[in-house]
Amino acid sequence: MTYLAKPKLHHPALPTNKLGFTRRDYEGAISTLCAGCGHDSISAAIIQAVFELDLPPHKIAKLSGIGCSSKTPTYFLGNSHGFNSVHGRMPSVLTGANLANRDLIYLGVSGDGDSASIGLGQFAHVMRRGVNMTYIVENNGVYGLTKGQFSATSDKGSASKKGLQNTDSPVDMVSMALQLGATFVGRSFSGDKTQLVPLIKAAIQHKGAAFLDVISPCVAFNNHAGSTKSFDYVREHNKELNRLDFITGRAEITVDYAPGTVEPVTQHDGSVIFLRKLDAGYDVHDRIAAMNVLQERQSAGEIVTGLIYLDPEPEDLHAHLATVDAPFNTLTEKELVPGAAALAKINAASR
Amino acid sequence: MAKPIESVNEFVIKFANVNGSGSASANQMFAKAILRMGVPVTPRNIFPSNIQGLPTWYEMRVSEAGYMGARGGVDIMVAMNPQTWDQDVASIEPGGYLFYDSTKPMPRSKFRNDITVVGVPLTEICNREYTDARQRQLFKNIVYVGALSALLDMEAAVVEGLISEQFRGKEKLIEPNVKALHMGRDWAQKNLQCPLGIRLRRADKVGDRIFVDGNGAAGLGAVYGGATVCAWYPITPSTSLAEAFTRHCRKLRVDPATGKNRFAIVQAEDELASIGMVIGASWNGARAFTTTSGPGISLMQEFLGLAYFAEVPAVVFDVQRGGPSTGMPTRTQQSDIMSCAYASHGDTKHVLLLPEDPHECFTMGAQAFDLAERLQTPVFVMLDLDIGMNERLAAPFAWDDSRKLDRGKVMTEAELEAGKEFGRYLDVDGDGIPYRTYPGTHPTRGAFFTRGSSKDRYAKYTEEGRHYVDNVQRLLKKFETAKQLVPGPIARQARQPTRLGAIFYGSTSPAMAEALDRLAEQGVHLDTLRVRAFPFSREVEEFVAAHDRVFVVEQNRDAQLRALLTIECGIDPARLVPILQFDGSPITARFITEAIADKAAAAKVMPFRKVVS
Structure with a gap:
């Protein structure tokens, strides 16, 4: 943790994206999290993903709740509006924001305490509604800011740093998201940037409720032997389903793959995800099969990662509500206020 | 026997019914018929937290003089519910009238000898005419409306006209309803002395006023206020506000070119999510609101503090009911004043608007959005069940087409x-x-x-x-x-100079107006100030300063507005005398008159005591 201000100058030869921005233009304030925190790796992955997608930073809104994870939006996308709301209630604030302006990209950042404990209800309902967003849970299985209590995603039988055993069953947010109707569900690991960055890119491009559970070890309170959310444990028990190698816009597809190992998945907006299968029999479009695989692997002690489920034709909340194309925050009196004549009719009908 | 009450166009009639028996629409038609005769009527639905089976009452204050507050007492009781017979009969004023279904003989002990009893064999008439059980029940309501129309000398054509309006689009229902109306009317005219001592006579005291409920008016106000996002959770007595917004939006807010909606209404999972969505939408530049009641306000506290401290606009309609906790969900109170004014932990203060009737529910409902965006803070519109869920005669809604939405300070x-x-x-x-x-x-x-x-x-x-x-x-x-x-207070001067004042707000308004007349008749003169918003403007402090004693009339136990006055204006609490009715029924002119007369009389002794001390 450092109090030094981040230098604004950067190397003139830094690569730029199509908008002319460097990766540095997507950074935020310097992190105040512990050195080595998995969350900082996720912030870096978000920066990389948005940079690679050539997105104008101000067209992204980043929202969070309360906790270590919810602090991170300060540390990326400094030119985006951010909203650090109240504990466990980011989903509702994001839902409202999304309704007000459907043209922005919404990034919800939360933690396991924020989403699986205090915010479990809002997490569930935002998925049910199909809000167009990327919802990332930075999952470390522990309360960091309050120094090491178990969270609702802590595995039964796992040990705290102080040696206590967790006796409660864990909440599996991936299974829940699947059950609740999320149209994009993935899990990754903060220590695996090559897997995580493409997943974030694909989630951002998805026009529906995209959920990413990112296991993110807490170096201060949950990286010891006996923890099931430590770097070592996650690496040893990781069961990767697939790798997302490329995501393109409507650009030409030029990469060759050995047939049978790669599945091109076209999303609704025309972008293509190239899914390199590591588990040949896994069908990423089969929600029920996904649930079964999750249960099977979990009971075998494995942590399933990769793109777990994808609905290529998602519908979002705006579609459900049949709202106009123009963002609500651009509508004026002309479109919104019915005027005196309409009121006179209402008066006449009320006598 | 007390002398039967004789009155033209001034009385209280109360219908005692069973919830779910279909009486509501018949009773409403009866009220509207009186209005159509040019006589002001103010109905109040008194209903339980129940879907079917429990007692419900519909009380109408008929007053050519224009009094719209609950008066207290009943002149004509239409006792259609055996469950509540005893209390209904007991509530009739001496000399009043009891109208009942005389099909089954009742023991003499069930009546009073100081009232006039009017029996109509409603069940017998219906059973003779109809075979279907549901028809027998529904038409019984129309039959009693018919009988009452004869007893009160109402114009049959007016009621027939209303039946036609009500069943527009379902024309085949008109004729049987008109028939049922006349069965009751004819039976009464043939068998009873019509009219009673209490009766109606055509007048012209309704004018261009409209007859609407406050929740409906507030929902319409939100449409005119430019709200695009409504996030809410069902709770009595606020639900009909969100429903009204939905209804009006479907008519007024659909883009004619695409058929798409210029509104989004989300029934949230709870009140926390409702206010969260409102804050998210407002933060992002849309006008958004939620509608709730006391328990919802309790749940929203943390978010309200966020909106205050982060300075995000939010509009909250609080249709107050009896608290604390679940309290009396279907009864009225003004008991959320404190919990809204200082909502959330830490040092907070919030803007409250206090509408007196549906007209102000509309204007303040629209204005709340301008204020919330101008001030970048939550704004509460404090309705209550009495004005929210009852239809009330009110000045017609008005809108100036040159008016712009005040979006506040937004850098472009x-x-x-x-x-x-x-x-x-x-x-x-x-x-x-x-x-x-x-x-x-x-x-x-x-x-x-x-x-x-x-x-x-x-x-x-x-x-x-x-x-x-x-x-x-x-x-x-x-x-x-x-x-x-915020909207300033409205002052009214007594007919003669006085050192006594009264402050009141919201739904107390009509009862207060009547109480002032009664008090003046007794020689008690009061200047009054109707407070319309919090924070209080300077006029409120000046009003208190200009009077020796100020009665603060409220519908809660703890004199919440009085407390706000003492906290925010540094007023000596001894100068503010609380007048409080909080039993869940709307405050009455009788109560206010008696309470103030008592305290004013006691106050007259005060100067002497002052001398002694």
Whole structure:
């Protein structure tokens, strides 16, 4: 943790994206999290993903709740509006924001305490509604800011740093998201940037409720032997389903793959995800099969990662509500206020 | 036997029914028929927290003089519910009338000898005519309306006209209903002495007023206020506000070219999510509101503090009911004043608007959005069940087509591009209100981080005391600014100079107007001030200062507005005399008159005691 201000100058030869921005233009304030925190790796992955997608930073809104994870939006996308709301209630604030302006990209950042404990209800309902967003849970299985209590995603039988055993069953947010109707569900690991960055890119491009559970070890309170959310444990028990190698816009597809190992998945907006299968029999479009695989692997002690489920034709909340194309925050009196004549009719009908 | 009450166009008639028996629409038709005869009527639905089977009452204050408050007492009881017979009969004024279904003989002990009993064999008439059980039940309601129309000398054509209106589109129902009406009317005319001592006579005292409920009016106000996002959770007695918004939006807010909606209504999972969505939408530049009642306000506390401290607009309609806890969900109170004025932990203060009737529910409902965006803070519109869920005669809704939505201080892309300084919490105009930007305004300028934690003028996180103090002092300055923007109080001078005053607000208004007349008849003269908003403007302090004693009339136990007056204006509590009715029924003129007359009489002794001390 450092109090030094981040230098604004950067190397003139830094690569730029199509908008002319460097990766540095997507950074935020310097992190105040512990050195080595998995969350900082996720912030870096978000920066990389948005940079690679050539997105104008101000067209992204980043929202969070309360906790270590919810602090991170300060540390990326400094030119985006951010909203650090109240504990466990980011989903509702994001839902409202999304309704007000459907043209922005919404990034919800939360933690396991924020989403699986205090915010479990809002997490569930935002998925049910199909809000167009990327919802990332930075999952470390522990309360960091309050120094090491178990969270609702802590595995039964796992040990705290102080040696206590967790006796409660864990909440599996991936299974829940699947059950609740999320149209994009993935899990990754903060220590695996090559897997995580493409997943974030694909989630951002998805026009529906995209959920990413990112296991993110807490170096201060949950990286010891006996923890099931430590770097070592996650690496040893990781069961990767697939790798997302490329995501393109409507650009030409030029990469060759050995047939049978790669599945091109076209999303609704025309972008293509190239899914390199590591588990040949896994069908990423089969929600029920996904649930079964999750249960099977979990009971075998494995942590399933990769793109777990994808609905290529998602519908979002705006579609459900049949709202106009123009963002609500651009509508004026002309479109919104019915005027005196309409009121006179209402008066006449009320006598 | 007491002398039967004789009265034309001034009386209270109360219908005692069973919830779910279909009586509501018949009773409403009866009320409307009186209105159509040019006589003001104010109905009040008194109903249980129940879907079917429990007792429900519909009380109508008929008053050519124009009194619209609950009066207290009943002149004609239409006793259709055996469950509540005893209490219904007991509530009739001496000399009053009891109308009942005389099909089954009742023991003499079930009646009173100081009232006039009018029996009509409603069940017998219906059973003779109809075979279907549901028809027998539904038409019984129309038959009693018919009988009453004869007993009260109402014009049959008026009721027939209303039946035609009600069943427009279902024309085949008109004829049987008109027939049922005449069965009752004819039976009464043939068998009873019509009219009674109490009766109606055509008048012209309704004028161009409209007959609407406050929740419906507030929902319409939200449409005119430019609200696009409504996030709500069902709770009595506020549900019909969200439903009215939905209904009006479907008619008034659909883009004719595409058929798409210029509104989004989300039934949230709870009140926390409702207010969260409102805050998210408002933060992002849309006008948004929620509608709730006391328990919802309790649940929203944390978010309300966020909106206050992060300065995000939000409009909350609170249709108050009896508290605390579940309290009396279907009864009225003004008991959320404190919990809204100071909602959330830490030092907070919020703007409250206090509408007196549906007309103000509409105007304040629309104005709340301008105020919330101008002040960048939550604004509460404090209805209650009495004005929210009952239809009331009110001045017609009005709108000036040249009016613009006041979007408040929002810095534009052009201003940012031109290099105008942006500090999210920087007081550039000296009114405590900073500029905000909508997300996505400018590629490199104007972005900031919104948070509930302390920050400096440029929205940067800080826990330094001087920055914290600077910020919360500015919030106080903003609250000062609010005093000039909220609707001012309305003063009424007594007919003769007096040192006594009264302050009241919201749904107390009509009962207060009547009480003032009664008190004046007794020689008690009061200047009054109807407070329409919090924070209180200077006129409120001046009014209190100009009177020796000020009665503060409220519908809660703890004299909540009086407490606000003492806290915010530093008024000596001894000068503010609480007049409180809080049993869940709407405050009555009788109660106010007696309570103030008593205390005014006691006060007359005071100067003597003062001399002694």
